[in-house]
Structures are given as C-alpha cells and as structure tokens.
Amino acid sequence: MRSTLLLASAMAFFVQAEARVWGYIDTSNHLLLPTVLKQSYDFIVVGGGNTGLAVASRLSEDKHKTVLVIEAGTSQVTNAGVSIPAEAGSTFLSDIDWAFYTAPQKKANNRSVYWPRGKMLGGSSGLNFLAWTRPNEADMTSIVNMAGTGASSWSWKHMLSYFKKSESYTSPTANNQGVKRVDVPSVHGHAKVGVSASYPPYLSSQFVGFFKGLRELRVEVDQDLSDGQGEGVSYSASSMDPITRSRETSDTAYIVPIVAGRTNLVVLTSAQATKLTWASKKSGSNVVASGVNFVATAKNHTTLHVTAKAEVILSAGSIQTPQLLELSGVGDPSILNPLGISTVVNLPGVGANLQDHPGVVVVEKLKPAYQSLDNLSGVPLATAVGEYALGQGLLTQELSVLAYLTGSSFLTKAEQAEALALSKTPNAALPKKQQAQMIANLAAGSPVVEFLSINVYFGESASGATNESYISLASCIQHSFSRGSIHISTADPLTAPTIDPSYLQHPFDMFILSKAAQFMRKVAQKTSLSKFISGEAEPGTGVQSECEWEEYVRESIRTEYHPIGTASMMPRAEKGVVDPRLTVYGTSNVRVADLSILPLHVSTHPQSLAYAIGEKAAAMILADHQDC
Numbered sequence: 305m306r307s308t309l310l311l312a313s314a315m316a317f318f319v320q321a322e323a324r325v326w327g328y329i330d331t332s333n334h335l336l337l338p339t340v341l342k343q344s345y346d347f348i349v350v351g352g353g354n355t356g357l358a359v360a361s362r363l364s365e366d367k368h369k370t371v372l373v374i375e376a377g378t379s380q381v382t383n384a385g386v387s388i389p390a391e392a393g394s395t396f397l398s399d400i401d402w403a404f405y406t407a408p409q410k411k412a413n414n415r416s417v418y419w420p421r422g423k424m425l426g427g428s429s430g431l432n433f434l435a436w437t438r439p440n441e442a443d444m445t446s447i448v449n450m451a452g453t454g455a456s457s458w459s460w461k462h463m464l465s466y467f468k469k470s471e472s473y474t475s476p477t478a479n480n481q482g483v484k485r486v487d488v489p490s491v492h493g494h495a496k497v498g499v500s501a502s503y504p505p506y507l508s509s510q511f512v513g514f515f516k517g518l519r520e521l522r523v524e525v526d527q528d529l530s531d532g533q534g535e536g537v538s539y540s541a542s543s544m545d546p547i548t549r550s551r552e553t554s555d556t557a558y559i560v561p562i563v564a565g566r567t568n569l570v571v572l573t574s575a576q577a578t579k580l581t582w583a584s585k586k587s588g589s590n591v592v593a594s595g596v597n598f599v600a601t602a603k604n605h606t607t608l609h610v611t612a613k614a615e616v617i618l619s620a621g622s623i624q625t626p627q628l629l630e631l632s633g634v635g636d637p638s639i640l641n642p643l644g645i646s647t648v649v650n651l652p653g654v655g656a657n658l659q660d661h662p663g664v665v666v667v668e669k670l671k672p673a674y675q676s677l678d679n680l681s682g683v684p685l686a687t688a689v690g691e692y693a694l695g696q697g698l699l700t701q702e703l704s705v706l707a708y709l710t711g712s713s714f715l716t717k718a719e720q721a722e723a724l725a726l727s728k729t730p731n732a733a734l735p736k737k738q739q740a741q742m743i744a745n746l747a748a749g750s751p752v753v754e755f756l757s758i759n760v761y762f763g764e765s766a767s768g769a770t771n772e773s774y775i776s777l778a779s780c781i782q783h784s785f786s787r788g789s790i791h792i793s794t795a796d797p798l799t800a801p802t803i804d805p806s807y808l809q810h811p812f813d814m815f816i817l818s819k820a821a822q823f824m825r826k827v828a829q830k831t832s833l834s835k836f837i838s839g840e841a842e843p844g845t846g847v848q849s850e851c852e853w854e855e856y857v858r859e860s861i862r863t864e865y866h867p868i869g870t871a872s873m874m875p876r877a878e879k880g881v882v883d884p885r886l887t888v889y890g891t892s893n894v895r896v897a898d899l900s901i902l903p904l905h906v907s908t909h910p911q912s913l914a915y916a917i918g919e920k921a922a923a924m925i926l927a928d929h930q931d932c
C-alpha cells in the first residue's frame with residue numbers, strides 16, 4: 305500500500321486532447337503551471353491541511369465540479385519524520401512547520417510561546433501527535449447554542465454521521481499488553497476514503513501505570529474516547545494505519561487514494577495565498593469573491609491569480625484564515641485602515657474570540673528499568689526501526705493514555721466551590737453568553753482538564769539529561785475563560801500575524817492549571833505510577849506553596865496546539881464571522897471550513913472534528929450547487 309502511495313505523490317496528469325491537467329502539481333513545475341492558471345475551477349480551497357483536503361476530496365466526488373487546492377507547503381508522503389508515529393515532534397522548527405510564536409504574554413512573565421503548525425499537504429494532521437478522540441455531546445450542544453438560529457445540524461447526533469464518514473476504524477485487540485478492549489463499535493465508521501484509526505500495538509508499561517494510578521484515585525474509565533461521553537481515563541486510538549503503523553494525514557487518507565482518477569481536481573503546492581479578489585458586481589448587498597491571489601514560493605515569488613467560478617473555501621487554519629480575511633479587506637476597519645487596506649466587509653469578529661487549550665507539564669524521571677523515547681539513544685536505533693518495520697514496538701506509539709476529568713475528580717469540595725466562584729469573574733473579552741454557557745457546563749460536571757502521559761522529556765529545556773528517561777504529565781485546560789486574538793499587523797501577506805492568546809487573562813485558568821499540575825505530582829508520587837518513578841525533574845521539590853506553583857504556571861504555560869474561534873460561527877450581531885452554513889457574513893460565496901469556526905472550545909483533541917467539519921462543509925456546498 306505504501307508503495308502505491310509514494311507513486312501517487314509524484315504524479316501529475318496531463319491529457320493533451322482536453323488540455324486539462326490534474327493531480328498533484330507544484331508551482332516549480334514550469335511545464336504544467338501555465339495550464340493550472342488557465343483552467344477555471346468551480347471551487348478553490350485555500351489550505352491543503354487537515355480540513356481542506358477532506359473538503360476537496362468530497363467536493364471532487366462530483367465529476368461535474370472542478371476543484372483547486374492551494375497549499376503553501378509540499379507533499380511529505382516520503383518523510384519518515386511525518387509517517388513514523390513516535391517521530392512526531394522531530395519535525396518541529398523544520399521547513400514543514402510554520403513555527404509561529406505568540407506575542408509576549410502579559411500574565412505569563414512576558415513569554416512568547418512557540419506555536420507549531422503544519423506547513424505541508426495534510427497541514428497540522430502531519431505535525432500532530434495522532435491522538436484520535438472526539439468532543440462530547442454537551443460540547444456540541446454548546447456550539448449549537450452559540451451559533452444561534454439554523455445551527456441545529458451541528459449537534460452531536462447530526463455530527464456523528466460525519467465523524468463516522470471520515471473514519472476507517474480498527475478495534476483494539478486483546479493482546480495489547482493487557483489492555484482490555486475499550487471501544488464502542490457502534491459509534492465508529494468504516495469509510496473507504498477516510499482516516500485510518502487504530503491502537504498502537506505497543507504500550508509503555510509506565511502508561512499502564514498512569515492508567516492504574518488514576519483508577520486508584522477513583523477516576524472512572526471511559527469506554528471509548530469517541531463515544532460522546534468524553535469523561536474519564538481511557539486508551540486512545542491514533543490516526544494511524546492498522547497494518548503499516550504509519551501516520552494518516554488528510555493527504556494519505558483523502559487524496560492519495562483517489563487522485564489518480566480525479567480529472568477534476570488539482571492540488572497545487574508551494575502556493576501561498578495572499579488575498580481573495582472580488583468581483584466588481586455584488587450579489588444583493590453581498591460581495592462576491594472572484595478568485596485568489598497567491599505567491600508561487602517555488603518559483604520566484606511571483607504573484608499569480610486563479611479564478612473561482614462558484615466559491616472560495618478558506619481552510620488555512622485558525623491562524624491564517626483570519627489573516628487572509630483581513631488581507632482581503634474582511635474585518636475590523638480599525639485594524640485594516642491604519643494598514644492601508646480598504647474595508648470590503650465590516651466584520652469586527654474576524655480574528656477575535658481566540659481560544660486555546662493552554663497547559664503545563666510536570667516531568668518525572670523514570671527508574672532505569674523503564675523505557676521511553678528518551679531511551680532511543682540507549683536502545684540501538686536499529687532495533688527500534690527493525691521492530692517498526694514489523695508494525696511493532698516503541699515507534700508505533702504516540703499519545704495513548706488520556707484522561708478528561710471533571711472538577712470533582714481532581715479538586716477537593718472546597719476547591720470546586722472556589723473554581724465555580726472564580727468562573728463568574730467578568731472578563732471584557734469574554735462574551736456573556738459564552739461565559740454563562742461555560743458556567744452552566746461546569747456546574748453540570750463537564751470535563752475541565754485533559755491529563756496526558758507523554759513518553760518523552762517534554763519540559764522547559766530543549767531536552768532532558770542524556771542519561772535519563774522521563775514521563776511527562778501534561779494538564780491542559782479544555783474550556784479556558786481567557787479570550788485572545790489573531791490579527792495582521794502589516795499588509796505584507798508573507799509576515800505572520802500577531803498571535804495573542806492572552807494566557808491567564810482570567811483567574812479561573814490560573815487556579816485550574818495550578819491545581820491540575822499539583823494533581824499530576826500526586827498521581828506520580830501517591831499511586832501505582834510511583835513505582836516507575838525515581839524523582840521529579842520539573843518543577844522539582846523547590847515548588848511547594850500555592851504561590852510557587854502559580855509562578856511555575858506563569859513560567860511554563862504553553863499550548864496543547866488547539867487554537868480555535870478566530871472565524872466563529874455566531875450571529876453577526878454577536879461578532880460572528882460565519883453563519884451555520886459556514887458562509888462569511890457580507891459575502892455571497894466565501895466559506896470557512898477549518899477549526900477557526902468553532903465559537904466555543906471542545907474538550908477533545910480536535911483533528912477528528914476538523915475532518916467532520918470538512919465532511920459537513922462539502923455536503924452543504926454540494927447541496928447548494930446542485931445545478932451549477
């Protein structure tokens with residue numbers, strides 16, 4: 305199967321008679337690029353990432369529609385740093401990472417926090433840690449509530465069909481180091497074209513210790529992290545092929561298997577979109593996008609243009625979708641005017657409502673008998689690679705034991721009361737409706753923090769000591785009460801926008817992160833997990849008092865890599881950017897399909913939701929163009 309994948313990635317197709325090209329084409333391809341530019345497209349998808357390639361794959365199932373994807377990065381199907389699960393992280397700061405940094409965070413000792421994002425076909429699905437989980441039912445209900453009239457089809461019940469449509473699932477086997485079967489088969493999908501999800505055949509023994517340790521503290525077991533309950537501790541599936549144990553990206557899942565036969569699909573790489581162009585004639589009061597300008601980064605940075613006959617779909621992710629909207633004149637005039645960009649649609653919600661899953665990490669040293677990824681220099685690498693070739697061993701495993709806990713699972717009664725009281729603190733940046741929803745969910749006992757075991761040093765230095773192995777225990781808040789923004793600060797499209805998540809802006813976030821980190825120390829020291837551990841590396845015994853823990857949070861708060869909300873699906877009057885059919889307000893034919901549309905954060909690793917959004921977007925777009 306791999307070998308056909310490799311072949312397909314190198315393919316572009318050219319048929320003289322129709323003078324039509326299709327398939328993967330890079331802007332460095334002098335022969336085919338002129339034809340790509342001359343062809344017309346019904347749909348242009350900007351961003352060949354997690355969501356964008358799902359959209360393009362489904363849209364092009366309709367043979368009568370032509371589809372162009374514009375992606376800044378390139379194909380990475382031959383990159384072992386992408387395909388080997390345990391190599392996740394090794395490609396950070398390489399040329400397939402946008403490697404953003406936040407603005408200095410006022411409440412976090414002015415630190416700029418590193419925000420990796422995938423710059424390749426597959427986008428962040430090629431850079432992520434493969435965890436395969438879904439939001440819970442209450443999170444989807446909250447999204448429906450925020451999105452307002454016409455949004456009922458975003459409920460868990462309706463979205464389940466898209467979660468299934470995007471998934472090709474393999475149940476866990478019983479022989480996986482004592483891991484018992486923990487899936488609910490009825491919620492899973494077996495799509496022919498969709499993301500392979502399977503369980504790593506190898507599970508580190510300290511991960512089992514983490515699982516057991518939480519159980520000893522009376523944490524419930526979630527039978528399946530995809531079942532819409534999303535509470536408790538469980539083994540997580542990975543976005544990974546069940547046989548080869550290579551990572552699934554949106555490219556390997558959605559494009560590679562179909563591209564050879566899709567004469568109506570062009571996937572153009574090394575092409576960075578710089579703005580949408582607008583037709584001179586409006587549709588009623590709405591502006592009409594006519595196409596997209598992009599810079600051919602593999603050529604000489606020439607700016608080129610392609611024409612969209614029906615729609616432009618923005619799938620550039622939570623950071624660059626708002627950037628592109630602002631560069632195109634869609635946004636807050638008080639931000640656009642000073643940069644000399646004339647306002648095409650006055651839409652102050654663009655780039656606002658940024659929410660992340662911020663986290664802190666407690667790092668524990670493993671006793672010498674236990675093996676982690678730090679250990680790979682100790683184990684001859686050839687052994688690990690040899691095992692991997694058989695679909696076995698340490699390299700098949702990424703994140704695989706996760707816990708989504710309610711306040712009652714890790715806070716005392718008094719702390720729960722304090723958390724609830726703090727949640728009511730007003731915050732100018734947080735819409736009242738969102739705050740009320742979050743307080744109601746908190747009171748109803750929805751998960752507050754995700755705890756994860758990471759099989760490698762994941763602390764504050766570049767790496768741990770070379771003679772040690774580690775388990776890193778992360779605590780990530782799932783419903784932050786802080787609200788940030790992403791805005792352009794220049795009209796230059798090749799300069800990154802200013803990312804300001806406003807970490808710790810709201811006191812609830814600090815309280816929860818400090819208590820959650822203390823809980824991770826407790827799990828490491830007071831449960832079955834302790835038998836794997838020789839001592840704490842970070843923050844270490846110097847940190848004991850509440851004040852010291854809070855300082856540790858300020859000094860080490862970072863991202864779980866899940867920004868959302870910068871093109872929120874909310875009513876226009878409430879600073880929304882898209883309606884429930886994902887159309888940008890004030891435009892007739894621009895949609896957003898990526899995680900920036902989420903008005904409120906969800907308690908999950910979000911790649912599965914990005915795929916489901918892509919499926920739903922494609923279904924809505926095709927339904928709206930049945931006769932064009």
Ligand SMILES: Cc1cc2nc3c(=O)[nH]c(=O)nc-3n(C[C@H](O)[C@H](O)[C@H](O)COP(=O)(O)OP(=O)(O)OC[C@H]3O[C@@H](n4cnc5c(N)ncnc54)[C@H](O)[C@@H]3O)c2cc1C
Pocket residue numbers: 350351352353354355356374375376377420421422423424425426427428429431432433434435436437575576577578619620621622624625628703864865866867897898899900908909910911912914
């Ligand atoms: C390090 C890391 C670890 C993560 N771990 C997990 C995990 O274990 N499980 C999980 O579920 N989620 C995880 N996530 C989150 C998840 O991968 C992302 O939330 C999700 O992939 C985002 O999908 P998207 O479609 O919104 O954006 P992306 O997948 O980022 O896609 C955006 C695409 O647009 C392209 N692009 C941007 N601007 C332009 C432009 N101007 N012109 C052309 N192309 C452009 C980008 O190159 C990219 O390909 C992780 C993320 C990261 C970064």
Ligand SMILES: *[C@@H]1O[C@H](CO)[C@@H](O)[C@H](O)[C@H]1NC(C)=O
Pocket residue numbers: 410413414
């Ligand atoms: C952060 O920067 C601001 C503005 O430069 C400064 O006033 C403040 O003292 C700094 N805070 C810390 C903790 O360094």
Ligand SMILES: *[C@@H]1O[C@H](CO)[C@@H](O)[C@H](O)[C@H]1NC(C)=O
Pocket residue numbers: 603604606
């Ligand atoms: C860049 O490429 C374009 C398109 O092929 C070509 O027309 C132009 O002359 C080139 N410019 C430079 C400066 O090389």
Ligand SMILES: *[C@@H]1O[C@H](CO)[C@@H](O)[C@H](O)[C@H]1NC(C)=O
Pocket residue numbers: 672673674675676678679681682683770771772773
């Ligand atoms: C690595 O793993 C082996 C056991 O597989 C162990 O003997 C060794 O001490 C471990 N630690 C390091 C740091 O190499």
Ligand SMILES: *[C@@H]1O[C@H](CO)[C@@H](O)[C@H](O)[C@H]1NC(C)=O
Pocket residue numbers: 672769771772
């Ligand atoms: C690693 O080296 C440090 C410093 O020399 C030492 O204190 C520590 O005990 C060593 N750890 C192991 C597991 O040998």
